Amino acid sequence: MMSIVAVVGRPNVGKSTFFNRLIQRREAIVDAVSGVTRDRHYGKSDWNGKEFSLIDTGGYVKGSDDIFEAEIDKQVELAIDEADAIIFMVDVESGVTGMDQEVAKLLRRSKKPIFLAINKVDGASRVNDALEFYSLGFENQYNLSSINGSGTGELLDDLVKAL
Ligand code: GDP
Numbered sequence: 001m002m003s004i005v006a007v008v009g010r011p012n013v014g015k016s017t018f019f020n021r022l023i024q025r026r027e028a029i030v031d032a033v034s035g036v037t038r039d040r041h042y043g044k045s046d047w048n049g050k051e052f053s054l055i056d057t058g059g060y061v062k063g064s065d066d067i068f069e070a071e072i073d074k075q076v077e078l079a080i081d082e083a084d085a086i087i088f089m090v091d092v093e094s095g096v097t098g099m100d101q102e103v104a105k106l107l108r109r110s111k112k113p114i115f116l117a118i119n120k121v122d123g124a125s126r127v128n129d130a131l132e133f134y135s136l137g138f139e140n141q142y143n144l145s146s147i148n149g150s151g152t153g154e155l156l157d158d159l160v161k162a163l
């Protein structure tokens, strides 16, 4: 069975940008549990010869840019259930938000490997700002830019080792 990696986090942190950078081909949107999976996108990716299925969560509800906090919680619970590893994405531009802390709280209960992806670290000037995310309490913390690709390799190196 191919491993499943879910990307979770609040809206606008860059989950879809990251997802689109990594996937080679989009898989059908799985709609097994109606209303739960409708706003998830699946794609296939590989790194260092290891294939995995990547799930992008959130932001696909028609006519809405935003999704409710309850919906994010649901996506996180689903990821905890079905994924072999979870990428928890946050945004260095906004810093730690209440919603990030909420997601972190849910994820800390999981025994699945969690990789904290601090996105939008587009250049060295933002590296210091990323330090505050240590307060979320995750060991595996990576600075990256989904737009220019920097830092994504380090995250993926460690991620595929955990699969
Ligand atoms: P999602 O809601 O988490 O899926 O976020 P999106 O992928 O839709 O991105 C939200 C916004 O952040 C878009 O305007 C992206 O262009 C922008 N964005 C995503 N990744 C980066 C990044 O690495 N650096 C910067 N500066 N902007 C980014």
Ligand code: MG
Binding pocket: 015, 016, 017, 057, 058, 059
């Ligand atoms: Mg999105």
